[in-house]
Amino acid sequence: MIERFETSQRMSKIVKHNGVAYLCGQVGDGETVAEQTRDCLSRVDALLEKAGSSREKMLQVVIWLADMSDFAEMNAVWDTWVPEGHAPARACGEAKLARAELKVEVIVTAAY
Structure with missing residues (x-):
């Protein structure tokens, strides 16, 4: 069975299937990479x-940075x-992210 949460015509924020939760990409508010990363991870x-999951159950994460020179700041x-x-x-x-002001996007797959 496939479950979809907060679904619109374009996308679902969460899709669950066979014990795995797929989260849509998350971005955050803020001026700096650190601020955007903190907000993004809160989301x-x-x-x-x-999704009935947690940080401890994350399987894979893909992080996109608008500029790889921000790698250390995001990792902190x-x-x-x-x-x-x-x-x-x-x-x-x-x-290149969806809007010019975005510096980081995080995509998470997790067990639940």
Whole structure:
């Protein structure tokens, strides 16, 4: 069975199937990469909870940065957010994001 949450014509914020929750990409508010990352990860927390999951159950995370020179600043926030011993498989790359003011986007897949 496939369950979809907060579905619109374009996308669902969460799709659950066979014990896996797929979250749509999350961005955050703020001027700096650190601020946007903190806000973004707060939104991930809310979606994980809604999906019946948690940070400890993350399987894979893909992070897009508008500029790879922000890698260290993003990681400083990320490293304090990920529970020790529960780091997911992760990829990080540079991409042109949907709006010019966006600096980071996080896409999470987690067990539930």
